[in-house]
Amino acid sequence: MSDGTVLRDEPLPGVARVRFARPSAHNTLNSRLLLALDVELAALAATPTVRCVILTGGGDRFCPGVDPAVLRGDESLRVMEAGHAVLGRLERLPCPVIAAVNGLALGAGCELTLACDLVYAHEQARFAMPQAGTGLIPAFGGLGRLAQRVGQMRAMELLSTGRRVRAHEACALGLCLDVFPADELMDQVLTVAGRIARQAPLAVQAAKANLWAARGEGPDPSWARDRDAFARLRTTQDTAEGLAAAAEGRDPVWRGR
Numbered sequence: 001m002s003d004g005t006v007l008r009d010e011p012l013p014g015v016a017r018v019r020f021a022r023p024s025a026h027n028t029l030n031s032r033l034l035l036a037l038d039v040e041l042a043a044l045a046a047t048p049t050v051r052c053v054i055l056t057g058g059g060d061r062f063c064p065g066v067d068p069a070v071l072r073g074d075e076s077l078r079v080m081e082a083g084h085a086v087l088g089r090l091e092r093l094p095c096p097v098i099a100a101v102n103g104l105a106l107g108a109g110c111e112l113t114l115a116c117d118l119v120y121a122h123e124q125a126r127f128a129m130p131q132a133g134t135g136l137i138p139a140f141g142g143l144g145r146l147a148q149r150v151g152q153m154r155a156m157e158l159l160s161t162g163r164r165v166r167a168h169e170a171c172a173l174g175l176c177l178d179v180f181p182a183d184e185l186m187d188q189v190l191t192v193a194g195r196i197a198r199q200a201p202l203a204v205q206a207a208k209a210n211l212w213a214a215r216g217e218g219p220d221p222s223w224a225r226d227r228d229a230f231a232r233l234r235t236t237q238d239t240a241e242g243l244a245a246a247a248e249g250r251d252p253v254w255r256g257r
Contacts, residue, residue: 004033006040007058011190014051014197016044021058028067029108031075034082041089051197051204053093054189055116056100062125063109071134072243080230083108083140087115091212094205096196100189101125101176106164110175111142114149117208118192119176121167122185127175130162134246135239135254139230148215150174 004022011017018040022033044050057063070079090097090112099105099113101121106128113119113127121127129146131137137159138146147155150173158165167179180188196204233239237257245252 004030004036006033006036008040012194012197014049015054015190015193016047016050016052017054017056018044019056019058020063023059025067027057027059027061027063027103027109028065029063029079029083030067030070031079031082034079034086038082038086038089041086041093045089045093048201051095051199051201052193053095053097054100054193055090055097055112056186056189057102060103062101062103062105063112064104065107065109065130066139068243068246071136072247076234077231080139080227083111084227087111087140090115094208095201096204096208098189098193099176100185101127101167102182102185107131107138108140108142111138111140111145113175114142114145120185120189120192121170121176121179122182123167123179124182125167125170125176125179126164127167127170128162128164129159130164132160133162133252134242135236135252136233136242137226137229139226141226143226 003024007019007021009017020027020033020037022028022030044053066079070076096117099116099119101113101119102125104126105113106126107130110127110129129138129142137143143159146158150158154173165173165175167176170176171179238254241254242252
């Protein structure tokens with residue numbers, strides 16, 4: 001596939017900022033970008049001086065999901081496995097992770113935010129789980145995480161309609177904590193990250209670990225069911241039709257098979 005890279009800097013002591021960037025494809029995810037993100041997260045997990053991580057999109061975009069070309073090709077199941085691994089690593093980082101949503105967080109992009117501890121967005125950000133419109137379901141473990149974030153009934157509404165949620169509604173639903181003007185988002189996120197970095201690191205790490213453990217079953221067992229359902233759906237006529245319709249800019253014709 002085409003380009004995909006991850007950029008890292010440290011804007012404050014103890015704070016690492018990670019930008020995933022694939023400008024030629026609007027920051028959509030492919031194997032190369034997921035691998036780069038996985039390598040970077042592994043390095044961060046092994047760096048005890050990092051006390052908070054900020055995850056954001058390069059340029060003026062966050063992530064509108066998996067590259068449609070990937071979904072139409074044989075790479076889709078491999079990308080699903082890779083995405084699940086990356087989000088698991090993101091969730092298991094010892095320190096808190098803040099998502100700074102600077103644009104569209106659709107599909108797998110929304111799933112990325114669900115694996116973060118804190119989420120902030122700017123006013124033009126949008127959240128959605130539109131996979132049902134192409135005959136698929138979230139593939140990175142997002143079903144369980146979404147229900148834990150917003151509740152089962154709201155999760156079902158978002159998953160079954162695929163509607164885009166504006167930033168302020170996303171805040172009200174619990175998809176993000178706060179909304180800021182676009183030119184203030186990173187400064188506000190850096191303020192929060194700086195406060196986290198000044199706290200006792202072992203206490204913060206213990207709080208994060210215990211909060212995630214308290215969720216019960218967690219995403220891994222439920223993801224196994226998601227993986228099997230995704231694999232089944234990927235072979236249906238409806239998924240072929242949904243992906244073709246998306247590529248051609250038309251409404252799909254569902255056959256239920």
